Amino acid sequence: MTDPELDAALARWARAPLGDAERVERIVRRAEGLAASPPAGRWPRAARWALPTAAAFVAMAIPILAPTSPPQTPEAEEASFLLLHAPTPIEELSL
Amino acid sequence: MQPFVPPDHRPADPDTALFLAARGGDRAAWSALVRRLAGPSVRLAARVLGCPDRAEDAVQEAFTNLWRTAHRFDPARGALAAWWRRILLNAALDDRRRLRLAEPLEAAGPTPDPAPGPHEAAETAERDRRLAAAMAHLPPRQRAALALFHGEGLTMAEIAHALGATPKAVEGLLDRGRATLRARLAAVAGDHP
Structure with missing residues (x-):
């Protein structure tokens, strides 16, 4: 095949229609459905980093802003220990 | 006398104009654009992939990507045709499709000049x-x-x-x-x- 013959054959190969109207129609119908939802804009893209950043900020701020519990005295610590390790009454066990 | 058109509002080529209208919410413009692009795009994708079925998948994916990334298109940087060709070929040349062997387009091959x-x-x-x-x-x-x-x-x-x-x-x-x-x-x- 000469160069001009190859060029001509390549042009025919590249330009020949597929003759597949049904396939094209199927693609068109599906693609038309895309417009049912708005295209992604800048807002959702910004939200992708803004929301986690805001959440991280709130998580960081809570321990700072929340009221802290008063410091434990030795007496209070002992009372807590006794409550935690108090023997279980017999009547409760029998139930 | 030609009406004055500000540089930012110059009439674009038909495809670009349709796409900008579609991006603004005009569904009829999107339908018209899809109808203009679908046929030639399937033909190009079929030539690249060697298979009309894979071409259909690629064109479908390309339309989804075009819609999904609509906000990124800047008409000042070029016409929609170039933007679309790139999206279409990205979908067609995707590694997942490239791995599969191409077959000759027997049924859809070129037809001789009558x-x-x-x-x-x-x-x-x-x-x-x-x-x-x-x-x-x-x-x-x-x-x-x-x-x-x-x-x-x-x-x-x-x-x-x-x-x-x-x-x-x-x-x-x-x-x-x-x-x-x-x-x-x-x-x-x-x-x-």
Whole structure:
């Protein structure tokens, strides 16, 4: 095949229609459905980093802003220990 | 006298104008654009992938990507045609599709020009059939470069933009593609004189 013959054959190969109207129609119908939802804009893209950043900020701020519990005295610590390790009454066990 | 049109509001080419309208919420514009693009896009994708079914998948994916990334299109940087070609070829040349072997487009292959006589038409048809078979042995990027050059009549720079390559690399793709085709066709001619 000469160069001009190859060029001509390549042009025919590249330009020949597929003759597949049904396939094209199927693609068109599906693609038309895309417009049912708005295209992604800048807002959702910004939200992708803004929301986690805001959440991280709130998580960081809570321990700072929340009221802290008063410091434990030795007496209070002992009372807590006794409550935690108090023997279980017999009547409760029998139930 | 021509009305004054501010530079930022110049009328764009039809596809770009339709896309901008669609992006603004005009569903009829989107439908019209899809109808304009679908046919030629399936043809190009089928040439690249060597299979109409895979071409359909690729075009479908490309339309989804076009819609999804609509806000990124900037008409000041170029027409929609170039933007769309790049999205379409990205979908067609996706690694998942590239891994599969291409088959010759027998059913959808080129058709001979009906004008010449029966003998010439038969010869052309046979030549086209051999070319379609030889095409199956080319890598998809070489097929894409050949389809864009011979089918769409694009310049090296336009093909380079569509393929995300340099014009020099495109020249290489075209040269290697043609060399492989010549070798394949010569081998077939040797087998069947």
